[in-house]
Amino acid sequence: METFKIEGNVPLKGEITPQGAKNEALQILCAVLLTPEVVTINNIPDIIDVNKLISLLKNLGVKVTKIAKGSYTFQADAINMEYLESEAFKKEGSSLRGSIMIVGPLLARFGKGYIPKPGGDKIGRRRLDTHFEGLINLGAKFRYNKEDHFYGVESPRLKGATMLLDEASVTGTANIVMAAVLAEGKSAIYNAACEPYLQQLCKMLNRMGAKITGIGSNLLEIEGVTALNGCEHTILPDMIEIGSWIGLAAMTRSEITIKNVSWENLGVIPGTFRKLGITLEQKGDDIYIPAHTDGYEIQNYIDGSILTISDAPWPGFTPDLLSIVLVVATQARGSVLIHQKMFESRLFFVDKLIDMGAKIILCDPHRAVVIGHDFKSQLKATTMSSPDIRAGISLLIAALSAKGTSTIQNIEQIYRGYENIEERLKSLGAKIVSE
Structure with a gap:
């Protein structure tokens, strides 16, 4: 030690x-899963939690290329969904709390998302109900394996919904937003988190072709689209x-x-x-x-x-x-x-x-x-x-x-x-x- x-x-x-902002980077990196096109991200901090997430994305099949210090390109055009059910993923995903935010993008684009109980700081209860209740509102079916502490959501096609989050969770809002941008129809998320990290995520998604309004407020309105494009983004x-x-x-x-x-x-x-x-x-x-x-x-x-x-x-x-x-x-x-x-x-x-x-x-x-x-x-x-x-x-x-x-x-x-x-x-x- x-x-x-x-x-x-x-x-x-x-x-x-x-x-670069750690909390923003964890959200932005998960968002690359929403498109098969190239996404360039600048000002990525070289820290353990972020590097673990980049490693997880690589193991999922994302093509990752370092182009300069803190700058990478990501292309999620050949995702290996079978990796989500492997023992390696259960171990890797459980070591990082930010891994929970891959669930929304995978669910929206591929119809299913799985995650082991995430790790992170031991600072008290950090429940995941907000994440999964929001995804269920969008039409996902939820399952939980108590023995393995393994969560799963599945849906062939998400549908927009109006919802009130039970807490203004930053990562919960991010997960739900990333799912809703590819859902069919309109979504309204009340009591949404509005931290600068979340604003940055929404602005990036809009550059990718999403239709999100209300950025910076606690009411986000989203009109779903069928596909997103690549983009370039710089972290605060x-x-x-x-x-x-x-x-x-x-x-x-x-x-x-x-x-x-x-x-x-x-x-x-x-x-x-x-x-x-x-x-x-x-x-x-x-x-x-x-x-x-x-x-x-x-x-x-x-x-x-x-x-x-x-x-x-x-x-x-x-x-x-x-x-x-x-x-x-x-x-x-x-x-x-x-x-x-x-x-x-x-x-x-x-x-x-x-x-x-x-x-x-x-x-x-x-x-x-x-x-x-x-x-x-x-x-x-x-x-x-x-x-x-x-x-x-x-x-x-x-x-x-x-x-x-x-x-x-x-x-x-x-x-x-x-x-x-x-x-x-x-x-x-x-x-x-x-x-």
């Missing part, structure tokens, strides 16, 4: 460019990585510029960090964060009560950044309540921060109160293990700000979501080595 050794309390400086910069670098700059009191962030797609992320007292400056399409040598102070509400930061479906604050916000708050002036509404196990990494000296009260699986140190008491180095992608990067940020040398185990979790992170941190002056 690979580990990071990090010498903390080292000021950083420089520029860093965010990778990863907003979660951008938020991670903002947190890193604040915690290490470093002067950092984050390049080419696509400001118009960041939503409330900059404003949420500003509520923690962090100074952010927009310079063109970059974010400049000065060194916070005097620290940063959490804003209270107008009546003086403690600030609450909670996650919500877009355009609310993304749950993937709550771990970062929590870590950043440990060295702020003031206190904040972190309310993680979506996943009941995502805050369980705070015991590792408490071991480092952070003042955190875990109220229940969803809420934690953080009492900031104002840098008067530094976090102390320790040995810890990364439980998931976002907790992993949060612990890494904590270690970079701590006094002494920390060890982080199970860093494969971090590699799942962050490209070439060791070298990129070193370019800012971080003292970090993998072993």
